[in-house]
Amino acid sequence: MDVARMQEHCLAKPGAWADNPWDHDHPVIKVGEGERGKIFAFLGAGGVGVKGGATREVADEWLDRFPGDATVMRYIGRSGWNDLAFGGAIPDDELLEAVDESYRLVVEKLPKKHRPAGWEG
Template structure:
């Protein structure tokens, strides 16, 4: 997986915006203003990104894929993972982690906001 593929996947999701609120080197994807993925734009050799994760599932992933999934770098380590692409997980599995993060944010939105987002 390359950063362009990750970006294309994220922005293809309903109601997603991309921003650089932390400076020009970090691309942030949001759903209705809430962050679901962060990725450094300077990553050429080793792509990694941060995604939100259910706390129990986060622990399971870290134990099962210790060289690929680690506690979120500069994030709340209970709710965020840093995931390395092109290691133990196939792209299909990486996209599932992006989907999981997006779904957590979607579920956290008030119903009135959720109802305005087209089904993916």
């Protein structure tokens, strides 16, 4: 897995779009319109930040399964966000599934009128 492939996967989601609010090398991927858009993936050269679960306890399952390749994200980790490393013990298909789950969790929190057409709930 690399950042370009992950970005392509993320942007294929209904209503997904790239934003660079902090002038980093790689964008965050949001869903929802404009200022109402919510981040579901933080892209980086070495991995992806995702909503790992609805609670910190659920997100901690990633830490247990992949110590060293799954870590709690700084600042927002208490809300269930994890960093997942590329090229380590986490299989590519599980990285893609983690992004899919992050997308689902974030879209479900959007008001129904702001959810993108074509997403599956």
